[in-house]
Amino acid sequence: MELMAAVDRYTAYLADVRRLSPATVRAYRSDLAGLAAATAGVPLEDIDLEHLRSWLWERAKHGDARSSIARRAAAARGFFGWALEQELLASDPSLRLVAPKRSRPLPKVATTEGVGAALDALARTAQDGDAVALRDHAILELLYATGVRVSELCGLDIDDLDRGRATARVLGKGSKERVVPYGMPAAQALDAYLARGRPTLAARVEGDVRRTDGRALFLGARGRRMSPRAVYDLVTRVIGPVVGSAAVGPHLLRHSAATHLLDGGADLRSVQELLGHASLGTTQIYTHVSSERLAAAYKLAHPRA
Template structure:
């Protein structure tokens, strides 16, 4: 491993982190790269490493940001430099750490991943001919409830067959409503659409066919009351639903595997696209703050922008180099 630099101070520091702190070789290599950047910046400014001030570090971080470096990458560079100047302080070479109060810019909040409407419908309409009827009925009902009601996977696994004082959640097919216990133990009621109610009724008609149910009732009466169960007769776990949904989305021919929260995002985005009622979406999702729900307005704008690019004459003219 070659981590040579042109600074004896940096060489000593790299030896320190390699021998005394016992950092991994790859980490030492990255430190060497980041410190070479520091050396180059200081040389360009006509400074010795011990003369670098906080204003210099801030300017160099701004340059990295302007060059397209991501916030996480900038944070790693700063962490390396901060450790180097901390060591210089212990060595008596600097009186203060110029990197101590410099922080990377906050990373932009990533947009939640949502399916397009046709992709969500494609997944919901899948009929897996290879699956046994019991599993197929269950998994179709799971997809319909996740997408049709915007449930969290924990809210889905918490559903019981019927309402009770101990049940975390349940579905009332007569009123086509689901009662769920969300974050912060807050209960909310959400409507169950016709397709979800139809799929759930089909699952309930087959659920008792599980041969493990009698033993499960003796072993775990509370678990046997679960709406969604596995072949062992016990309540499905969130991990099992993640696995089943991933396999199902690939069988549906979707480009990327789908996870339960992606269906919740798709539910919110599609309802907002159709209704533009942010408060209603907030209540349906069970968000405590409207600011949490507002991220879906950005997804909605992306949808509108794509529709504009595909349909508006001036957008097409731009793509065609202005020939139209």
């Protein structure tokens, strides 16, 4: 069987049966398409361990990071395991495929004071009633309050908010729903945006064609659902100076929210639930961040450190 034909079936299985996100399915397909190109038309049943090792070795020579090599190996193992289950293969060539261990650099976080100052400055700007300023303030307050992913934020509809309980229902990875709480600053920013900002953005038109997405919570300047790219630009502009880097995005606020929660005494499982992590091990990296911050503060403050 041709490899890419099997890949098509596998990615359909990932999307329709395992219900993985479109972005995850695209990543698997991209990795496996790379394998197909590297094996140059070798039939699926003829691919062996040496083909896989050669593929990863070539990617390493091209400068792929260890994490990328590990991801490609994981994609291959998943695919060939599925192919064996489907009886497309007599044996799984990926069983002895070894990839480098992923290095897990600690995520960058902003200080509570830095985030607070940036949000307070944005709140003052929004007091003039400008629709875009009101929206931007609400977006950053909600990102920091809930730690949601940028895709989850952009996917929010108005009906996903329970303003009485100050919670939002988000659709996360694997189409899993969860309910996240937010605090008073985010609630006030959302109320101001919904009362004075969103109606203005929703009324904007381009030519004679209304472009408003009637359900979307956050709208762009032309009345359409806010895009992740626009949120990235917003975070870079407002939060970048706080950490002294232009290479920041919405995940910085997610990392910061998780770390600040743990610094404040929240238990790990509560943070896991808030972030929507499937594994507690994923959340545990924030305990290392919190510990490093504590150690740094100790060295600075203790007379005998």
